[in-house]
Amino acid sequence: MAEAIQDNGRTQGAQAAIDPWRLQQTSFEPSQRARDESLFALANGSLGVRGGFEEDDSPSDGSFLAAVFEKNPIHYHERLSGFARSTDTRVPVAEGKGIGVWLGDRRVRLDQAEWLQFERSLDLRRGALDRRLRIRTAEGQRIEIRAERVVPLTQPALLAIRFSVTSLDYQGPLTLVSFIEGGRQAVEQGDDPRIGVSGGQGMQIFGLHADSHGAQLSQRASGSGIEVACGQAHRFPTGDPTEDLSFVEAQAQGTRVEQHFRAMLQPGRTVTLEKFVAYVVDGDAATREDRLRATLSEATAAGFDGLAADQADALETFWRHAELSIDGDAASEQALRFNLFHLLQSAGRNGVDGTAAKGLTGEGYEGHCFWDTEAFVLPAMAFTAPEVARAMLMYRYRTLEAARGHAREMNHQTGALYPWRTIDGGEGSAHYPSGSAAYHINAAIAYGIGLYLESSDDLDFLDQAGAEMLFETARIWPQVGHFNPRRDGAFCIHEVTGPDEYTTLVNNNYYTNRMAQRHLRCAVAAWRWLSGERPQRMRELSARLKLDAQEIELWQRAADAMYLPYDAALGIFEQDDGFLDKPRWPLPVHARNRHDSSQSSEHRPLLLDYHPLTLYRHQVCKQADVVMALVLAGDDIELARKRRSFDYYEAVTTHDSTLSAPVFGILAGEVGHADKAWRYFHDSLRVDLDDLHRNTDHGVHMAAMAGSWLGLVQGFGGLRVRESQLHFAPSVPQAWNGYGFNLRWRGRSLRVDVSREGATYVLRDGDALTIHHAGRALELRGGQAQTLALAQLGKEQVEESDAVFPRPCQALIFDLDGVLTDTAHSHYLAWKRLADEIDVPFDLRTNERLKGVDRAASLDIILESAAAPFTAEAKRALAERKNGYYVAEIESFGPQDLFPGVRELLEAARAAGLKLGLASASRNAPALLRKLGIEDRFDYIADAGRIARAKPDPEIFLTVARELGVAPERCIGVEDAAAGIVAIHAAGMPAIGIGDSRVLDQADAVLPDIAALRLEDFVST
Structure with a gap:
């Protein structure tokens, strides 16, 4: 099978050979037999x-x-x-x-x-x-x-x-x-x-x-x-x-x-x-x-x-409504079709059988159904094969009585509680902290019901099954929460577990509370619709369930008063009441969520090596939790809060679950992290084709497959459903020329094609339809194409009054070169001299790529144009030679070479009681600080010699924060390189960029030079 799965697992090798409608192999590798049995x-x-x-x-x-x-x-x-x-x-x-x-x-x-x-x-x-x-x-x-x-x-x-x-x-x-x-x-x-x-x-x-x-x-x-x-x-x-x-x-x-x-x-x-x-x-x-x-x-x-x-x-009928295309990337087009095909064929379609996490392709997870079904798979089916989505929900209706039984086991006198893992409806998990305590399963099923009703307008389903499921599951929330007088009467939910299974049995899990709020409102709306439109059915249902208007009013009050934890100092939503009080995970989580070529080929989750209590005591997330809530139920939240929450939780998330990457990718696109949106999309796109988690042998990952389709449609296409209408905010990844997809919506078929020139919408069949493109209403009529320019997500769109600055802060962590002094030209002259000696082309454009990069990585960039490869020993010698040239260049440096305003800023920070740290990619940083006369201003100095991984890895910033004794979220990082900004955010810190705002557009604030940094604008007392 050497030819079959190569180029990071892409089938058929060369791009030109890929048939986007076929998964093909031309050789067989016995060691990959089990994986291939799942794929095929x-x-x-x-x-x-x-x-x-x-x-x-x-x-x-x-x-x-x-x-x-x-x-x-x-x-x-x-x-x-x-x-x-x-x-x-x-x-x-x-x-x-x-x-x-x-x-x-x-x-x-x-x-x-x-x-x-x-x-x-x-x-x-x-x-x-x-x-x-x-x-x-x-x-x-x-x-x-x-x-x-x-x-x-x-x-x-x-x-x-x-x-x-x-x-x-x-x-x-x-x-x-x-x-x-x-x-x-x-x-x-x-x-x-x-x-x-x-x-x-x-x-x-x-x-x-x-x-x-x-x-x-x-x-x-x-x-x-x-x-x-x-x-x-x-x-x-x-x-x-x-x-x-x-x-x-x-x-x-x-x-x-x-x-x-x-x-x-x-x-x-x-x-x-x-x-x-x-x-x-x-x-x-x-x-x-x-x-x-x-x-x-x-x-x-x-x-x-x-x-x-x-x-x-x-299949022809299915693809007519679910067709998709990628212009310029046949491998991604093939992978998306492959994933959607597996979703269609393994989803429960008879209203009796469930949809397992591994579909029907293997024994993984013992064939159990989880909340993945409604949160990931059902949305994909609702927009492509709504009859399958309905059947999936009817399976939950068939097991409603078992859910009632589970609620009684959990001491709830009324209502239904769906299990965390099951086949026939009963709870199958022996570990209740990460199983039965995951009450958010009820909310996920309610989310699936609501989305199906929105997309299909199938009110008969609401009458026959949906309303009863909504009512019985909604009854659980008042039994696990109360109106808390210590929080001004806010409705608080206690001792539950959210999607992040590395944090269990918590109060006020943000995801659970947010989704419960949505659930309760959906149940109230269903009550009102049935009471008005089908009163006889409502009377029969109320009598059988012993449900009255007083209970409905309680649901409404609980939804309106729902407590949604938010940390004003950090400007982020709290995962739960105690999450931010814990220390961060002491080992590097970033190695698990990094998307570079140095990532280990084996993804080994923490849960396989650490006792659960060890994980529970730290800020470390298995998968998207707050981020999941912001994607599923975050339409009314400001982009700036979403972006800050994304940055914070990305730094503490291992993505040990395949559910995580697609959700992070969707939110990354929404808040303007285009590169991260692309990388996370690819992580979910090829989970099985590349066997990224090394367990495709036991079956494909249905939720990740659905997540890749959601990444295309909700991520790049920007699809959201608001007030029963479709809203789009399309963007195009740099790797593609364009893309397109079909959607089913209330008996209609819609085609969306996106290129750099704009987005084209065609109502292929059905009555007239109103959609929204980048906030603008658009009336579509059958067969007529309408094209609109793409909206650009600018910095101003994620800034609002609740900005990240000023903020409570205990430490400032500075980069050196380009922030406190200018050694860039000295580095350039040293590299130029070395390049000329070994006859390798080197210019200012290549030099720009070296900003924020350590010596070894910089040398690798320069040697990309070398006529022949260099051995590791030869590279070490070249790096040392360059360093000698650089040391000679800075020999004459002194206090006069500090940028204007540096000394005054450091003194003001010290007077304000702030700790000061330095995070430099240069091994010569301590010597240079001595020459500049400011070495004694810093409480801790970290250079490339003290760390294993260079920027954009966050290790150097996390190391400085740890040595300063300050939590990363209480630090502010100051950088002049894009790689440094990425590292600061990955460390969970806000970032101030010094230099060109076009290059540093990911920073939380950008200043032209260090002299413009006024402490009172960024640090609150």
Whole structure:
């Protein structure tokens, strides 16, 4: 597979070779087998079939049914009231794709054969998998195998395969052994909670049968009692030269049923077998058998071509409404389509089965459904396949009674509390601090209901299911919060866990409170609509739920009085009441959220190495929490507050969850961090294609896949829903020429195309529609295109009266070169001299790239134009030579070389009681300060010799803050380089830029020179 996944995992290598409608491989790497089985899996919401080979055995292969799971007891040494007693665990069902190939009396084994040619293609447009393999067997015989596969979206649980064997030089008997294997065990999933902790137990077999007409195998899950029947049937294509492929024998014993078919092969001849595998779960044994027989009969009548055509039609309908395009980046276009395809095929679509975090592509997370479904996957489906979004919500309605039961377990007398992780509706988490305490799941489901209603205007759903879910879940909030007299009667919510699982059991988690406020208002609106429009239904519902106007009024008061913690000194929203009081995580979190080439190839979450209490005692976030709230429910919040909150929480977030990057990317784009928006988008775009978290083996990441689509539409497209109307604020990443996407909205289909020239909106079908572009209302009529210029997000748009300055501050941390004195020309002369000596071109433009960069990194930039590479030892010698030239250049420096105003500023800061630190990329900083006569003004000096990672890494600023004994948020950084500004923000500090505002546009304030820095403008007493 070396050619298949390369260039950071991008399929097919070179950009020009990428087909944006296909995921293709041209070689096979055994060590990546499990990952590829996830990537090339097919599913239809009920059945999932991993991408293993029909003729080969793989311990990581498998097939799954959404409706089939095992129930395992949870064992505690101390089980207290309300603890979950059991957990659901997805288990593999009978594997039906197997077709063994025998040449004469020897089975063809791929691990013993020489692979002459291999290619595999997942056709995203048609929803089909196609594979060709040309081999020379251990006996020297050359054959070609072709396998085509579909799992039709239009069928409940059916797999269709067309399997062909062509002889290249073999002459003799060919036997195809088509089988169903029922002995697969659930994977022992170990201690990684991202995978699961149960497993090891498979389905029990209680029925086997095989004859010339077909084969059947029945299984039972001992814990849950679920029974499933799996059967196979075959067809020989009419008119194919395989008419003499005939049935030989059938076997049914142990854990397997088989049917054997034989034909004579000769060079140039092809033998083809069509195989159909069906699964039936519900009903008694006789009913299952009847349904199995009927399904297989219909499948054989349609044939592989008929089922493949049905699948292509279903995908054509989907893509007509969900089409997207990227101008100038075929790899990203392919990845977005790949992600959206997996969302469509693994999302629950029958209103009965849920949508698991890993879809139907593997056993990761034990097949559990989380809040990811409503917060990430459902929005993508609501705008592309609303009928699927509705079915996803109907699954939650089906499990509402279980949610009521869970609420009683948690001592709530009324209402419903949806579980953190589940398959069949009950709480499956043994760790309640990060499980049942995550009450925000109720709010996420309410968010999904609200978004679906907005996008579909499906008021029948509100009547039939949505309102009841909103009411029952809303009832929980007054039971976990109260109107707090210590906070002037604000409604406070206690002892809950937000999305950040590295901080649990807190009061007033900002995300939870914000989403609860939205939830309560949505429930009140639903009550009012039903009371006015469908009063009879409202009376019936109120009587059954014992719901009255007084309770509704309580919800309204709680929403209006909701406490939303905000730190005025920092100008940011507090994650919870105690988060900002904790020390920061002492080890570098930035290495985990950095987006440069030095990032480790293995992303290892902190939770695998540290006790939860260790994490809980620090400011460290697993994933977006406050940032998540600002994306999902932040429309009425000033951009400046969003930006400051983004900067602060980015510095303490590890992104150990794949849910984090897409949310950070969306907010980064909104607040003007275009480069970060792009990098975070790419992190979610290729989570599985590049296996960024090293666990795609266990299934794809549904939420991250949805997050990449949201990153395109909500991030770059700026889509928000406000007051039941679509609002757009598009921008174009530097890497693209443009992009486009389709949306479904209230029975209409909308096309949006964005380029640097502007955004074009076309209402492709449906009635007239009012949308908003950059705050301007736009009336669309069918078929007419309207183009508007893109709005630019300027600095003034994120500044308002509640500015970051002045602010309480205990320390100032300065860069040296370009801030306190000018050594830039001395550096330039030294580098220029070295470059001339080694015959490497160097000019002022290249020199500009060296600002804020340490010596070794600067040398690497200069050597980019070298004719030949330099060894590490040679580079060290060159760096030392340059340093000698620089030291000679600054030999004559003295106090007269300080910038005007520096000495006065340092004295004023000292008089105000501020601590002073220096963070310089130069190893010569201490010597230079002595020459300038200000070394004694600083409480701590850090240079490149004291740190491991240079700017834009925040290590040097965090080191200075730690040595000063001042929390980073109580420091102000002063820099003249863009890399330095990034480092300051990553350290959680506000940044003052000295120099060109166009270069330093990410700074919180930009001054022309240090003399313009008046302490009273930036530091409050």
